[in-house]
Amino acid sequence: MNEMIITMKNVSKIFETEEMETHALKNIDLTIKAGDYISISGPSGCGKSTLLSILGLLDTPTAGEYFIEGVNVAKLSLDQAAEVRNQKIGFVFQSFNLIDELSVFDNVALPLRYRNEALSNAQIKLLVSECLEKVAMNHRVNHKPNQLSGGQQQRIAMARALVCNPTILLVDEPTGNLDSKSGDKVMDILETLNRNGTTICLVTHDPRYADLAKTKLKLLDGSFLQVPGMRAAI
Numbered sequence: 001m002n003e004m005i006i007t008m009k010n011v012s013k014i015f016e017t018e019e020m021e022t023h024a025l026k027n028i029d030l031t032i033k034a035g036d037y038i039s040i041s042g043p044s045g046c047g048k049s050t051l052l053s054i055l056g057l058l059d060t061p062t063a064g065e066y067f068i069e070g071v072n073v074a075k076l077s078l079d080q081a082a083e084v085r086n087q088k089i090g091f092v093f094q095s096f097n098l099i100d101e102l103s104v105f106d107n108v109a110l111p112l113r114y115r116n117e118a119l120s121n122a123q124i125k126l127l128v129s130e131c132l133e134k135v136a137m138n139h140r141v142n143h144k145p146n147q148l149s150g151g152q153q154q155r156i157a158m159a160r161a162l163v164c165n166p167t168i169l170l171v172d173e174p175t176g177n178l179d180s181k182s183g184d185k186v187m188d189i190l191e192t193l194n195r196n197g198t199t200i201c202l203v204t205h206d207p208r209y210a211d212l213a214k215t216k217l218k219l220l221d222g223s224f225l226q227v228p229g230m231r232a233a234i
């Protein structure tokens, strides 16, 4: 059996403003095993981004437990969360978030330079090259992001997300800013990465893309819909 890498138990998130409380997530139970490819879909406002932010340690749950590889990460300090994020989480966002002033190489290398352990230039070069290979972008290593198409920029963002060899790749609407051909290419790359062992959690509005995942979860009003045979809540 594959190793369990993510376990959420009874996770809730309440946003409080002066006027109101919003229960963005309600008693979420979720497990993700090494090698899984999970999609989370649902209507606007159902809690997808909130769930992904908590999974990626960009936000903390109001209640509940969250373990990554057996370590309780629900209540880490900001510094501790940043370190776990760097080591274990790869993020791909809708808006690429590349740094325009840096070359493709330096964008992809950036997370490696923030690591506590110092890597040699030769090690960095090898890791960057391996990740650019995975997204078929080695031929653009010296380009700047604004010299690339949207689809190519997203592939560079994917290489950057992979460069620290994350435990899980969290992917938020990766095709939202792309035409359908570039979007399909990005989704092909995700499938290939998963076939080669990368664990993926994808958030998408697009049912066509959500269906590509091995496990398809649907959120509604902060809770998973229970579909027979689905492994949402365990």
Ligand SMILES: Nc1ncnc2c1ncn2[C@@H]1O[C@H](COP(=O)(O)OP(=O)(O)OP(=O)(O)O)[C@@H](O)[C@H]1O
Binding pocket: 015, 016, 017, 022, 023, 024, 042, 043, 044, 045, 046, 047, 048, 049, 050, 051
């Ligand atoms: N910082 C916040 N403060 C208050 N309410 C928030 C905050 N962030 C999200 N919410 C509310 O929590 C709920 C879930 O929001 P979330 O962004 O997770 O939805 P979503 O499914 O990702 O939506 P979309 O598909 O439109 O991006 C919404 O009702 C939203 O208004």
